[in-house]
Amino acid sequence: MNRDELVSFLDEYLQISAYPDKSSNGLQVEGKEEVKRVAFAVDTTLKTIERAAKAGTDMMVVHHGMIWGGLEYVTGFHYKRLKALIESGLNLYVAHLPLDAHPEVGNNIGLLRLLGLEPKQPFGEYRGLSIGFYGEFNEAQPIEKVAQVIAEKLDTTVKTYKFGKREIRTVGAVSGAGAFALEEAHRREIDLLITGEFGHADYLTALDLPQSVLVAGHYKTETLGVKSLMELVREKLGLSVFFIDEPTGL
Template sequence: MAARAEVEAFLQQLLAPERFKDYGPNGLQVEGRAEIHKVVSGVTASLALIDAAVDANADMILVHHGLFWRGQDGRLTGWLKARVERLICAGVSLFAYHLPLDAHAELGNNARFGAELGLRADARFGEQDLGFIGPAGGLMTLGGLHERVTRSLGRAPTAVPGDGRPLRRVAWCTGGAQGYFEAAIAAGADVFLTGEISEPQAHLARETGVAFLACGHHATERFGAPAVASHLAESLGLAHEFIEIDNPA
């Protein structure tokens, strides 16, 4: 068991959210009971995850995508009211960390996604140094990388081939980081992996020769929250369970 305040201080020190200019508040978003015995981790604070966490007797939920984002009008109505009401009635705290959870060098989404593919970054790139880049190692072809991503995530990525060059440098940034493609090219990447693709990236890949793989927003961001929650649980003597809520995105 740990006090909620102790958990909050632990995560604050671990993830250093004050370092980031983000799209919403990081940290405790909904305050529940003062003592925590069990933490459930997940990707997004959906009603399905909240219900599953309540059924699993969780005292807190740790997610990457929280409830509150820049541009919302702040009214607790509809789907947002339903989620907040469920948390408050059950006394369950919600902690959410967005960019800090992407960026952590060992436990973050980018670090863990890279580790799933046998990649290790030796440099960062892009806004707020969120992009990771490193040597390809034994991944010498786009086909081999595509196969490894498919096997790791259980789904085939959308691929835009480059010019067929050997893959010596691989860049990646999980989630909706397609806008980092140009920065990855400038950093010397032969291929860039992220969650999503928009219209411009296909043309950039064809014109620059740098390949692009869109691996799924949810699929690439399944790794950070359970890694952080597991570390939290081990450090403070808590129980932990990762609950997967399927998402085709």
């Protein structure tokens, strides 16, 4: 498949231009014109680039790209990554917020669906756009049961902060660094926020609101979108695809 045709498909499907995102979404680094095999990964690192190149891929599609707000200097690890991409001829395509927010293959719709929930409304406002969703159980579930399902289905360690409701009816999902949605969750009376990472200040905010939270790992909560997009590309475009798993434990 021609690279530009694939890029156009991804740009349109993910609505790349709709998101105020400093991560330079879309085709970040141009490589081979013909794409037969595509690697999908959460992160752009020297290791994921080398694994993609070794496997004979023509493009990497990632959630976390290489360029955040522009590159001023191509030195150090930036140089190593860019050199590896250029020497291997790999295209690098990035979908950050667009992949969090997508209503079909996104990270946050994926988190809800792990629990058997469909989105009720958008949730998690970031720079004027909601990038998450919330859903509702038919019957309230113990927070421990919700945590167990997420832990098992994501194969991750879940930390549970029972500062608010312990019987959960409504669940908001914002993957990765989604603690910015704590106050919105409390204001909208959403019983539980599921996110990826949780800092010292986030803990204190959740405690004082109070707001119950499940923290399932930045990396693990953001594998859902790239894997779902990978399957879509396989089914719709007939390209050879594979997932590069490089967990950080965070």
